[in-house]
Amino acid sequence: MAGKQVQVRFCVPDLQKERANCSFNKEEITNIFDGGEHNTETRRKLQNIIFSDPNLQDPIPPDYMSHEQRYENELRKAVYVMKKFMTDPQLQDIGGGPEAIKWMYNSILRHAIHKDGNPLMLHFGMFLGAIMGQMSEEQQAEWLPKAMSGEIIGTYTQTELGHGTFLRGLETTATYDPVTDEFIIHSPTITATKWWPGGLGKTSSFAVVMAQLHIRGQNYGPHPFVVQLREHVTHASRPGITVGEIGPRLGLNSNDNGFLRFDNVRIPRTNMVMKHSKVLKDGTYVKPKSAKLSYGVMVLTRVGICYDVCWQLMRATTIATRYAAVRHQSELEVGEAEPQIIEYQTQQYKVLPMIASVYAIWFAADTLRHTYMEVQKNINKGSDLDLLPELHASSCALKALFSTDVTDGISVMRLGCGGHGYLASSNLPRIYTSTTPSQTYEGENTVLWLQVARFLIKSFREASKGGRLQPSVAYFKNHQTQTRRITDLSNSGLVSGYERSVLSMLEAVAKQLQQYSEEGMRYEHAWNACSVRLVNVAKVHARYIVCDQFVKALAKYEGSSGVRQIMDQLCRLYMIYSVTNDQGILLKSGALTPDQCNLLEEELGELLAALRPEAVNLVDAFDLHDEVLDSTLGAWDGDVYNRLYNEAMKSPLNKVDVPDAYYKYLQPLMKSNL
Numbered sequence: 001m002a003g004k005q006v007q008v009r010f011c012v013p014d015l016q017k018e019r020a021n022c023s024f025n026k027e028e029i030t031n032i033f034d035g036g037e038h039n040t041e042t043r044r045k046l047q048n049i050i051f052s053d054p055n056l057q058d059p060i061p062p063d064y065m066s067h068e069q070r071y072e073n074e075l076r077k078a079v080y081v082m083k084k085f086m087t088d089p090q091l092q093d094i095g096g097g098p099e100a101i102k103w104m105y106n107s108i109l110r111h112a113i114h115k116d117g118n119p120l121m122l123h124f125g126m127f128l129g130a131i132m133g134q135m136s137e138e139q140q141a142e143w144l145p146k147a148m149s150g151e152i153i154g155t156y157t158q159t160e161l162g163h164g165t166f167l168r169g170l171e172t173t174a175t176y177d178p179v180t181d182e183f184i185i186h187s188p189t190i191t192a193t194k195w196w197p198g199g200l201g202k203t204s205s206f207a208v209v210m211a212q213l214h215i216r217g218q219n220y221g222p223h224p225f226v227v228q229l230r231e232h233v234t235h236a237s238r239p240g241i242t243v244g245e246i247g248p249r250l251g252l253n254s255n256d257n258g259f260l261r262f263d264n265v266r267i268p269r270t271n272m273v274m275k276h277s278k279v280l281k282d283g284t285y286v287k288p289k290s291a292k293l294s295y296g297v298m299v300l301t302r303v304g305i306c307y308d309v310c311w312q313l314m315r316a317t318t319i320a321t322r323y324a325a326v327r328h329q330s331e332l333e334v335g336e337a338e339p340q341i342i343e344y345q346t347q348q349y350k351v352l353p354m355i356a357s358v359y360a361i362w363f364a365a366d367t368l369r370h371t372y373m374e375v376q377k378n379i380n381k382g383s384d385l386d387l388l389p390e391l392h393a394s395s396c397a398l399k400a401l402f403s404t405d406v407t408d409g410i411s412v413m414r415l416g417c418g419g420h421g422y423l424a425s426s427n428l429p430r431i432y433t434s435t436t437p438s439q440t441y442e443g444e445n446t447v448l449w450l451q452v453a454r455f456l457i458k459s460f461r462e463a464s465k466g467g468r469l470q471p472s473v474a475y476f477k478n479h480q481t482q483t484r485r486i487t488d489l490s491n492s493g494l495v496s497g498y499e500r501s502v503l504s505m506l507e508a509v510a511k512q513l514q515q516y517s518e519e520g521m522r523y524e525h526a527w528n529a530c531s532v533r534l535v536n537v538a539k540v541h542a543r544y545i546v547c548d549q550f551v552k553a554l555a556k557y558e559g560s561s562g563v564r565q566i567m568d569q570l571c572r573l574y575m576i577y578s579v580t581n582d583q584g585i586l587l588k589s590g591a592l593t594p595d596q597c598n599l600l601e602e603e604l605g606e607l608l609a610a611l612r613p614e615a616v617n618l619v620d621a622f623d624l625h626d627e628v629l630d631s632t633l634g635a636w637d638g639d640v641y642n643r644l645y646n647e648a649m650k651s652p653l654n655k656v657d658v659p660d661a662y663y664k665y666l667q668p669l670m671k672s673n674l
């Protein structure tokens with residue numbers, strides 16, 4: 001147990017001092033992020049199993065491996081995990097087998113086993129997600145056992161060379177042939193080539209393929225189909241299939257992201273994924289309740305990404321905070337000992353708001369997950385889909401906001417570790433390169449912001465007509481009666497300040513849209529001409545949601561007073577950090593005055609000072625195992641300098657005193673200049 005470990009494990013004196021006085025129960029916080037005591041126990045049990053298993057160690061640091069070695073090493077571990085989890089009796093109490101694997105890959109532990117991606121990530125994420133969320137019960141009975149057991153490995157292939165964002169523009173076709181009761185899957189152009197899917201290059205034997213459904217010359221839009229790509233046993237690509245890997249990326253280089261082309265590949269009609277839309281044998285198309293239900297796997301993944309980036313921020317803040325408590329530099333007072341860098345207010349301003357952000361993200365992600373589950377329940381019951389626009393808008397808003405905040409936050413954590421933060425052994429570079437693509441995949445963020453804006457403008461118009469509003473925009477109902485200025489600076493006052501700013505921004509942009517329309521501009525062009533403003537208002541609305549959820553989560557919190565108190569401080573810090581960052585917006589909308597901004601900035605300084613003594617304890621409470629951190633700077637013992645030195649010794653260049661390259665290139669140059 002983390003609490004007990006504190007008593008017995010070695011750590012450097014600086015960290016001992018930090019840990020000596022803790023005002024709250026760390027274990028209670030650990031349980032929050034695990035989703036309950038039982039989950040904490042399960043995670044720790046899994047940790048003990050996987051981190052003591054030599055088969056899950058890397059033979060050399062992955063940074064020194066070739067492209068092929070990295071892929072092979074991660075695939076080896078992923079398959080080992082699957083086999084081990086299928087049979088290990090210790091795992092039976094968490095469902096054993098596939099359930100245990102799913103459990104692990106849906107937790108922070110996946111980042112500990114697979115440090116730079118995992119060839120089976122899309123299999124466990126979107127392929128299984130598509131089977132469970134998009135297939136009929138009959139289809140699930142056929143496909144789920146095969147996918148769970150690893151008999152087939154799949155991925156989700158939607159993006160093409162020519163189109164990622166604009167789904168309706170996909171070019172891959174699935175044409176129904178009623179004579180043979182088959183679909184013909186085809187890539188008519190170079191730009192129709194599927195491009196990017198994880199695990200597609202060399203790993204997957206099957207794929208869910210998004211293709212334009214054509215029946216008797218009519219296009220019914222993009223629909224998902226299951227296609228076999230590789231033969232059983234030999235794994236050779238099947239006739240009509242051209243498949244391979246797309247080459248090195250900024251990060252996640254073990255994922256074998258791939259390309260895929262189809263040359264009139266025939267699949268049975270029943271391989272269309274048919275929970276929502278169907279094609280009958282005679283070619284009749286059965287419409288879904290909403291055309292957007294086939295986008296459901298993306299929505300689920302956007303929810304998952306909110307948690308995933310939160311875990312990345314937990315790792316980065318733990319590393320940077322511990323390092324800030326161990327690192328001494330410069331002078332606060334002339335002639336005095338060099339202080340821990342965490343004593344500098346500017347350093348506190350780097351780490352503490354990011355620690356607070358972890359909580360903010362977690363609570364908002366949890367609410368989003370519940371909305372997702374409610375919508376799923378309604379879909380399964382066949383009841384109305386009223387909440388679908390709310391779910392779409394909130395999942396777009398939070399995925400876009402959190403992927404941006406966390407990527408930026410990780411960058412700040414790296415800078416906060418000075419030069420050592422740039423070393424691969426700090427793990428901050430890899431945490432960064434694994435997180436930044438979340439701003440692009442599963443919906444490029446600008447595009448998602450524009451989806452949110454579309455929802456906001458629609459809701460704003462609805463509000464002015466007194467119409468029904470979705471929960472996240474219920475506050476629009478007051479928009480005509482409210483004055484803009486807020487008078488109290490409490491958390492609820494600041495939340496209200498955000499509400500008023502969103503409304504003020506919406507009013508202005510709606511007016512501009514109207515004006516362009518009156519001047520004869522087509523709506524789509526007017527929209528484009530206002531889109532920078534539209535993205536801005538969507539971002540402020542998203543920040544409002546997160547602040548609001550944080551305050552609401554604490555209002556419901558029933559734990560100890562110590563934890564409650566520290567979370568109140570973190571919530572306050574998050575609110576003031578956000579508002580002061582956005583003060584231009586809040587001032588412009590008239591929600592705040594310059595004097596109020598000054599008061600908030602003063603309070604921000606006081607909060608940083610109040611939270612400073614708790615910083616290390618706060619990140620300890622995330623309870624991240626050293627294997628999860630994988631960092632010379634962030635390990636629990638704080639033995640930073642020995643770790644840095646030992647890692648440097650692993651560089652292959654240090655195997656010999658004088659490398660061959662010297663004799664080949666440098667020596668001739670140096671000799672010729674003698």
Ligand SMILES: CCCCCCCCCCCCCCCCCCCC(=O)SCCNC(=O)CCNC(=O)[C@H](O)C(C)(C)COP(=O)(O)OP(=O)(O)OC[C@H]1O[C@@H](n2cnc3c(N)ncnc32)[C@H](O)[C@@H]1OP(=O)(O)O
Nearest residue numbers: 035106158164165167292295304305307308392441442443
């Ligand atoms: C403690 C428990 C923890 C559990 C945690 C579990 C953690 C799991 C870990 C997760 C790991 C994450 C690792 C992820 C790896 C991911 C790999 C990446 C995979 C991919 O990238 S797959 C490809 C993704 N591609 C995209 O996202 C494409 C983006 N484009 C689109 O989504 C759409 O094309 C777009 C932009 C929405 C436009 O669609 P379009 O059809 O053109 O729609 P319109 O703009 O015309 O709008 C029409 C109308 O429809 C509404 N709409 C659109 N989409 C949806 C939707 N999905 N749902 C509901 N409604 C939707 C839209 O709002 C419009 O409505 P109107 O009423 O205004 O008309």
Ligand SMILES: Cc1cc2nc3c(=O)[nH]c(=O)nc-3n(C[C@H](O)[C@H](O)[C@H](O)COP(=O)(O)OP(=O)(O)OC[C@H]3O[C@@H](n4cnc5c(N)ncnc54)[C@H](O)[C@@H]3O)c2cc1C
Nearest residue numbers: 156157158159163164165196197198437441442443444446
């Ligand atoms: C690491 C990684 C893993 C991935 N894994 C998968 C996977 O497993 N399966 C899969 O199918 N795909 C996958 N993708 C693809 C990913 O989903 C797409 O790259 C993403 O949806 C963005 O689409 P795009 O590349 O076409 O970008 P584009 O849409 O071409 O974006 C380029 C620029 O154009 C702008 N833009 C585009 N449309 C608009 C608009 N309407 N309004 C304003 N601006 C616009 C964007 O904001 C952006 O600045 C992956 C991508 C990455 C990076």
